[in-house]
Amino acid sequence: MGAFDMLGIAGSGLATHQTWLDAVSFNIANVNTVRSTDEDAFQAQFVMAEAVPDGGVEVSGIALGDPEGRMVHNPEHPLADEDGYVRMPDVDMASQMSQLVMAQRGFQAQAAVIRNAQDVYSSALSIGRNA
Numbered sequence: 001m002g003a004f005d006m007l008g009i010a011g012s013g014l015a016t017h018q019t020w021l022d023a024v025s026f027n028i029a030n031v032n033t034v035r036s037t038d039e040d041a042f043q044a045q046f047v048m049a050e051a052v053p054d055g056g057v058e059v060s061g062i063a064l065g066d067p068e069g070r071m072v073h074n075p076e077h078p079l080a081d082e083d084g085y086v087r088m089p090d091v092d093m094a095s096q097m098s099q100l101v102m103a104q105r106g107f108q109a110q111a112a113v114i115r116n117a118q119d120v121y122s123s124a125l126s127i128g129r130n131a
Contacts (some may be wrong), residue, residue, distance in 0.1 A: 006113065008056060010113040010114045011056075011110075012052065012055075012056030012058060013056065013109075016059055020047045020099070021104065023045040023046065025100075026066060026101045027046055028075045028093070028100070029045075034074075034079055034086045034087070035079065035086065037071065037087050040068075041067055041069020041070070041089060042091070043089070044091045045062050045063075045065075046063040046065070049070075057070070065090060065091065069089050070088050071087060075120075106114060108114045125131070
């Protein structure tokens with residue numbers, strides 16, 4: 001492991017957590033998206049990550065939730081079918097909020113690693129200048 005590998009590894013974690021935060025935010029923003037019954041429901045996004053052989057992590061893909069969603073009886077809605085149903089996403093808000101907290105904490109931890117590494121490298125450079 002080289003002297004600056006820590007920054008690359010933490011940077012890859014930071015980027016992955018940012019993608020995770022973006023996906024969870026998108027899911028939360030669309031939790032009440034209503035569609036007609038002849039359309040697919042909003043599909044939640046789930047970030048898939050994998051380890052990189054030389055250290056770090058990368059986003060390997062985005063999995064999508066169930067396009068069937070759930071049928072909700074809401075006859076007053078303008079998109080309701082003749083039976084009064086609309087299609088809602090099958091997004092569990094409690095799960096999304098838990099995911100949001102985990103992604104935030106991971107992002108904060110990666111940012112702290114980068115800050116600490118920068119401080120260490122800066123201290124090492126200042127020691128070299130004073131010698």
